Amino acid sequence: MISNGVKKLLWKVCLLKDAVLKKRLYTELKNIANSLEQDIFPKLVEKEIMQASVEITESGLRVNPLAITISISPDVTTFFQELGISEIEMDSILESNQIMDIFRDVYALKTTSPLLIDGYKAYCAITKFSPDSKRLSIRYLYCELDYSKAIRGIKERSRVKDHRIFFQKAPFYGAVSGFLAIAMGILYPYLPAWLHILLSIVIGIAIGIIVFFVFQVLGSLEYDKEYLEKRLKEKR
Numbered sequence: 001m002i003s004n005g006v007k008k009l010l011w012k013v014c015l016l017k018d019a020v021l022k023k024r025l026y027t028e029l030k031n032i033a034n035s036l037e038q039d040i041f042p043k044l045v046e047k048e049i050m051q052a053s054v055e056i057t058e059s060g061l062r063v064n065p066l067a068i069t070i071s072i073s074p075d076v077t078t079f080f081q082e083l084g085i086s087e088i089e090m091d092s093i094l095e096s097n098q099i100m101d102i103f104r105d106v107y108a109l110k111t112t113s114p115l116l117i118d119g120y121k122a123y124c125a126i127t128k129f130s131p132d133s134k135r136l137s138i139r140y141l142y143c144e145l146d147y148s149k150a151i152r153g154i155k156e157r158s159r160v161k162d163h164r165i166f167f168q169k170a171p172f173y174g175a176v177s178g179f180l181a182i183a184m185g186i187l188y189p190y191l192p193a194w195l196h197i198l199l200s201i202v203i204g205i206a207i208g209i210i211v212f213f214v215f216q217v218l219g220s221l222e223y224d225k226e227y228l229e230k231r232l233k234e235k236r
Contacts, residue, residue: 014108018104018107018108019104022107024075025075025076025079026100026103026104028072028073028075028076029076029079029100029103030096030100032061032070032072032076033096033097033099033100033103034096035070036052036054036063036070036090036094036096036099037094037095037096037099038096040052040063040066040068040092041092041093041094043066044066044092045092045093049065049092050091050092050093051089051090051091051092052064052065052066052089052090052091052092053065053087053088053089054087054088054089054090055086055087056077056080056081056085056086056087056088058077059071060072079107083106083107083110083111084111084131084134085106085111085129085134085135085136086133086134086135087133087134087135087136088135088136088137088138089135089136089137089138090137090138090139091125091138091139091140093140094125094138094140097123098123098124098125098138098140099138101122101123102122102123102125102127102138105120105122105123105127106127106129106136111129111131111136112131116128116129116136117129117130117131121141124140124141124142124143125138125139125140125141126138126139126141127139142227145219145220145223145224146220147213147216147217147219147220148220148221148223148224151217151220151221154166184199184203
């Protein structure tokens with residue numbers, strides 16, 4: 001039996017293959033997704049319209065209810081026709097990267113896949129295809145990101161099960177980090193050259209990893225904050 005890890009790897013390879021073979025097509029689809037997020041969706045949100053209907057025609061993608069048409073190449077028209085998609089319904093709070101990732105998966109899965117017919121949950125969205133109406137529906141779905149789960153796990157394991165645990169731990173970890181940096185600075189001149197190089201490499205990698213995780217955590221926190229703001233706006 002193939003493990004989930006191997007399945008995920010094979011799926012990534014399949015998506016990469018499509019991205020390479022259809023680079024020009026995917027570039028145009030990415031531009032369309034960017035246009036939706038940056039130009040069209042803000043107009044819908046401003047009018048408090050939370051859903052858009054994109055009709056696929058020979059002349060382009062007609063976005064309703066704004067009646068805006070996005071010009072497309074014959075390749076894009078063929079792309080949707082081969083998948084049997086004549087209309088796409090999507091929430092106006094979707095991001096371009098979500099839309100593009102979903103397009104890639106839909107192409108790889110094909111619209112005949114039970115996953116799409118039953119409702120495919122991925123990329124913080126639910127994607128569903130209706131064969132009778134040839135309609136692809138993409139609905140935004142809040143999903144807890146891995147780093148948010150990690151933060152929640154830390155809070156649940158602590159005595160104070162809320163944000164205060166991070167304020168309480170900040171002085172300790174700040175002091176430990178500072179002490180380690182000072183100790184390294186003091187010992188550094190007395191170390192042999194080969195150890196200098198090794199430590200420099202290790203420190204460089206460690207700093208890179210720390211910065212990466214800091215930005216990932218900040219992104220997760222900002223994502224949760226933006227989601228809460230959207231929910232508050234909907235309730236007003």
